[in-house]
Amino acid sequence: MSTLTQAPAPTAPEGHPQQGRSPRRLIPRLGGTTWLVWRQHRAAFWTIIAVTLLSVAAMVFLRGQMMDYLRTLDPSEKKPGGLPPGFEPFGERLFDAGSYLGYLPVLAGVLLGAPLVAGDLETGTAKLVTSQSVSRLRWITTKLAVPAALIALSTGVLSAVYNWWWSPVRMSAQQMEWTSGVIFDVTGAMPVAYALLTFTVGVAVGMVLRRTLVSMVVTLGIVVAIGLVWDRFRVNLGHVMTVSTDKGVGPGAKQPELPAQAVQQGQGTDFITSSGDRLDWMTCLDKMDDAKAHTACLESKHVVGWSMDYLPIDQMHTMQWLGTAIMLTLTAAVTAFTVLWCRKRLL
Incomplete structure (x- = not known):
């Protein structure tokens, strides 16, 4: 019997009004490999959820402070095409938040992607799971899908909230160029595609190297290299x-x-x-x-x-969608490589 099989849910005693009825659940119970992946990495997943919620709360609070300040200004004090006097502290907070969100791809690749499969290969968990009723394809698909869905959801929420925070001063924040990573890479669909790319790169590196620590170091170097190339390539997506x-x-x-x-x-x-x-x-x-x-x-x-x-x-949105398409294409290519490697050379 597979170790992934869960015990059946308790049934109502004979004669009970609920006898013969299927139990209702407000939250569907995970099963099979999905349950196993969540169980293995639940600490990391709950950390992502908690950090996302705290970050959203902080950005909502800081945006409220900024809007309160802007409402108190006399219209004559607002300079056309520029920032109002005394706005510097609010601009610095906006810039710092964008800088912190810019580390999401690094964290997704190094801390989540690289150890995901490398840890199972190093400890023998992958061999144990795939030697039972779970195929390699099903195992690696679930292993990729569950964290990827959580990454996409969390980065998408953070991107939407940050864009909401930035939008009131979008046309006046001259010191924050929209082509910089602080704005371009953390708004729209860009952070989702960027984080998914580095995550899949980390998984692929971990699958090839099979050692957690080594995989994390190598993934860090690759992610940094991707960032350097992207910084130089980003503006080429636009029409000058x-x-x-x-x-x-x-x-x-x-x-x-x-x-x-x-x-x-x-x-x-x-x-x-x-x-x-x-x-x-x-x-x-x-x-x-x-x-x-x-x-x-x-x-x-x-x-x-x-x-x-x-x-x-x-041109910002067009450039972002082009960048997103490029990164998702690379993500699909790395994912295909990972699946093929898993099916032929995993163990």
Whole structure:
């Protein structure tokens, strides 16, 4: 008999009004491999649930404080496109919370994904389970599905609450660029896809290396590498826009103005010529000490104004969904590798 089989539920005595009726349960009882996975990792799962609830409560409280402050301001004190005076402490809390949420993928991969299968292989639990009536495919599928569902639920809730907190100052928080990981990676569907990717990577590493501690260290290195690549690749998901002027570059000439919450791209503001060509902002830099020589140099190159590249905030959701699709595709690929490895080379 399988060790995963649970004892039957007690029945009502003969003659009892409930005799012959199936018992009703408000919460369905877990059974089989689902019960086993929950039982094995219940401490980690309950910790995730508790931390999620506490984090949600903290963000709701801090948002309430921020909204109370914004309501007390005189409308004349609110600067268009900027933050009201005295908002810095609230902005710092928002930034810190986003930074903490940015560690979710690391925690999902290192603390939950890497030990998930490696621990069972190291202690022999996997061999015990799969030697009975449970197939390898069923075991690894449940082993992946239960934690993945909990990760998706918790990160989705945290993302929604953080986005709700950030949305009142979305168009004015200039010091928090939406292309940074503090905002981009912790709102929308991004944190769910990111955490699922690092979780499956951790499981795959643990399955190959078969040692818990080694798997956690290797997973940490891989997750850090993924983060570095993602930080450099993120802005490439958007379509760069350009704004330019043609009123000259001398004293009194205004540089291009970007839309609210637009993020400038490139090294700086480039020069633009009468023919529409762009010149690097360091053009004629060697003549900056002499104003006349500098002006003559720019005129000789037919410079008529400045040009600036930027990403508008209205592309944020599109970029996030593209990033989510990429990460979910990688997650599916890693999951397929894990399942195939389990079926052929697990024990």
